Amino acid sequence: MEILISFLGHVAIAIFLALNAPKYGKSPVLWGIFGFFFGILALGIYFVQTGKKLIGWILIIIFSMIIILIFIFFSVLIAFIFSSFS
Numbered sequence: 221m222e223i224l225i226s227f228l229g230h231v232a233i234a235i236f237l238a239l240n241a242p243k244y245g246k247s248p249v250l251w252g253i254f255g256f257f258f259g260i261l262a263l264g265i266y267f268v269q270t271g272k273k274l275i276g277w278i279l280i281i282i283f284s285m286i287i288i289l290i291f292i293f294f295s296v297l298i299a300f301i302f303s304s305f306s
Contacts, residue, residue, distance in 0.1 A: 229259065230255070230256050230257075230259045231256065233255040233256070233259050233260070233262065233263050234252045234253070234255040234256035235252070236255070236263075237251040237252055237254070237255035237262065237263065237266055238251060238252030238255070240266075240270075241266075244269075244270045246269075251266060259283075260279050260282065260283045261279075261280065261283045263276075263279055264276045264277070264278075264279030264280035264282075264283060265280065267279065268280070
């Protein structure tokens with residue numbers, strides 16, 4: 221179920237970017253693909269480039285924090301797995 225929600229979120233971001241990109245002279249196909257594969261990061265970069273810098277930087281920071289938390293989680297998980305073998 222979570223995968224479906226994530227997929228629909230990425231599709232919604234891709235559609236939004238593809239429809240809004242021509243207003244700022246940007247390629248709708250490129251931004252649609254970028255939005256589909258990178259989601260919130262692409263949306264943040266798009267907002268920074270189109271002048272909505274505050275919301276853009278907030279989205280980029282949120283994305284970065286999520287990636288850092290995932291990295292920490294897996295690092296701790298691997299540390300627990302290897303410490304249990306010794």
